[in-house]
Amino acid sequence: MTSSPIWHPFTQHGLQPEMIPVRSARGAWIKTPAGDLILDAISSWWVVTHGHCHPRIVGAIEEQARRLDQVIFAGFTHAPAEMLARGLIDIAPEGLAHVFFSDSGSTSVEVALKMALGYFRNIGAPRRRIVALEHGYHGDTIGGMSVGARGIFSAAYETLLFEVERIPFPSPGNEQATIDAFDAACANEPTAALIVEPLVLGAGGMLVYDARVLQELQRIARHHGALFIADEVMTGWGRTGALFASDKAGVTPDILCLAKGITGGSLPLAVTLCTSDIFEAHRSTDRSKTFFHSSSYTANPIACAAAVANLEIWREEPVADKIAALTMAQEERLGALRSHSAFSDARQIGTITALDLNVPDAGYLASVGLQLMQHFLDRGVLLRPLGNTIYVMPPYCITPDELDLVYASIAEAPDVLAGESP
Incomplete structure (x- = not known):
């Protein structure tokens, strides 16, 4: 077999020369051509909510593909987009009134910044x-890189990025410093917008913070006339225990970014929701005030149909009950690891759990990261640690026995990495 010409994302091919082929997936499981099963404990990069190949979503995709595959969205519209937009407004935090379509979480953030x-x-x-x-x-x-943390992710592209004002992460006991820093930043110079991942930072290490901080940040933004952008690309669609983290925190953003779980994890689609004030500022007989953003596949009908089916699942199936059960099951299993001396900072919000493996070279580039991932794969579990941070973010269909397999593999990890038998 010749080597593949594919350049994979977030992959150092010098250390991972071979990729795992996948033939199919159902529920919480991925299947290889050889018939091996791998338990998808991270929802395939946080996108799969109800499980792989949910029949209602698959059926909607098949039906829409036979009717309308694609049409330009400038000057045209179609039923799946209209149904989805109205459905999103119905469930979004109150005050959000308009929907702009794009195709990924990154672009939904770009749209939000340009809107502001x-x-x-x-x-x-x-x-x-x-x-x-x-x-x-x-x-x-x-x-997206400009407003994200500067470091290994963006170092090579620093000359392309614009400067932003950063406020400290509100770690436990230091929340007021974050609140004061934002107030000072707004008082020092007129601020267009604050952008946050509400309640939990994803790629930054699954860092959880208190809802009161978000409430105060929103209050300060309103006081200074700044817009509040909630990036819920990861936190949306039930991950924090509520449909949106903004709801859980009791805040209403001026701009809301959604992607990942919007189609249940089946097709790429993203939206940026905003208030009427933001939309009306762009609506004019003056063409220079047009919102100049698009992508070729804006509001692709097939992707929109998948998202409409996803909304139907949320309305008609016991998704909230599954999330509540999964939250409790995660809490029980994480609790069993809290006293393990090899781990620290066990934390949870909703269906997401995380803990840190105690190693000398902590951080995203910790050498233990690839070793951990291989250990989990050897146990038939897909976990992709953020360096020495191990997190679990499974689809909501995962069973207690499947969760036991995940946490057993985590409990074994320290001994296996030390060269001892589990």
């Missing part, structure tokens, strides 16, 4: 400053 800057320009009071939370991650496009 365009809003202030169009109302005749231009602002340029963006404030972001330390350790945040908002995607790999230029705007």
Whole structure:
């Protein structure tokens, strides 16, 4: 077999020369051509919510593909997009009234930033400053990297990035420092927007923080006339225990970014929701005030049909009950590892759990990361640690026995890495 010409994402091919082929997937399981089964404990990069190949979503895709595959979305519309937009407005935090379609989490953030800057320009009071939370991650496009944490992810592209004001992560006991830093930043210079991952930072290490901080940050943003952007690309669709983390925190963003679970994990699609004020600032007989953003596949009908089916699943199936059960099951299994001397900072929010393996070279590039991933794969479990941080974010269909397999493999990891038999 010749080597593949494919360049894989977030992959160092010098250390991972071979990829695992996948033939099919159902529920929480991935199947290789050889017939091996791998338990998908991270929802294939946080996108699969109800399980792989949910029949209602697959059926919607098949039906829509026979009717309308694609049409330009400038000057045209179609039923799946209209149904989805209305459905999203119905379930989104109150005050969000308009939906802009894109195709990935990164681009939904780009759209949000452009909406914010365009809003202030169009109302005749231009602002340029963006404030972001330390350790945040908002995607790999230029705007997303600019507002994300600077470091290994963005070092090679530093000359392309614009400057933002950063406020410290509100770690336990230090919440007030974050709140004060944002207030000072807004008082020092007019601020266009604050962008945050509400309640939990994903790629930054699954760092959880208190809802009161979000409430205070929103209050300060309103006081200074800044927009509040909630990047719920990862936190949306039930991951924190509520449909949206904004709901769980009791805040209403001016702009909301959604992707990943919007189609149940079946097809790429993203949306950026905003208030009427932001939309109206761009609506004009003056063409120069147009919102200048698009992608060729904006509101692809097949992807929208998958997302409409996803909304139907949320409305008609006991998804909330599954999330509540999974949250409790995760808590029980994480609790059994809290006293393990090899681990520290066990934490949970909703269906997400995380803990850190105690090693000398902690961080995203910790050498133990690849060893851990291989150990889990050897046990038939897909976990992709963030360096020495191990997290579990499974689809909601996972069973207690399947969760036991996940946590057993985590419990074994320290001894296996030390060269001892589990």
